[in-house]
Amino acid sequence: MSKPVTHSHSYQHFEDLQLSAKDFYAALEARIASYQFPDVECRVVERHEDSILSSKRQYLQIEHHYLSYLVCAAPFGRSFFISWYLEQSEDGFTLALRKIPILRWLVPSEKTYYQIDSELMFKNSIENIVKAAVHKLMVEHGYRQPDIELAE
Structure with a gap:
């Protein structure tokens, strides 16, 4: 499997606040599940902070195909x-097929309109859900609310 390509990154800092990451992940996962998105899966994964010998950090991974x-x-x-x-990642099988000239035609080179629409819906929906969860925490803990519009 090739290394994933990072397309975007956002964050929110909460000064002088302690929360449970597990509780936040559970609430976020429940919110995503309530939308019943097709082919979207959530799970907690661990990634090393640095090298393979370093400590691990838990993440909630929300997947939709690649x-x-x-x-x-x-x-x-x-x-x-x-x-x-x-x-964004590609599986090793797809990458291998693209490297073999006679089999390259098995892997479409362009996305279909359906794939593009599904990708856009996933990106925008999950981004809005995460932002809404962050916004909810800000309100619950008395932080100044950012000037952003959130989808309900």
């Missing part, structure tokens, strides 16, 4: 942050 959001909720000293990354 796209995934990785959401990290964690303490940082006396503060807390939530960050999210949009990544």
Whole structure:
């Protein structure tokens, strides 16, 4: 499997606040499940902070085919942050087929309109849901609300 390509990254810092990452992940996962998006799966994954010998950090991974959001909720000293990354990956089988000239035609080179629309819906929907979850935390804990519009 090739290394995923990161397309976007956002975060929110909460000064002098301690929260449970597991509770945040559970609430976010429940909110996503309530929308009944097709082919969207959530699970908690662990990634090393640095090298393979370093500590691991938990992320909520939200997948739709070759796209995934990785959401990290964690303490940082006396503060807390939530960050999210949009990544794109390709499986090794698809990459191998593209490298073999006689089999290259098996892998479409362009996305269909359906694929483009599904990708856009996934990106925008999950981004809005994560932002709404962050906004909810801000309101619950008395932080100044950002000047952004959120989809309900």
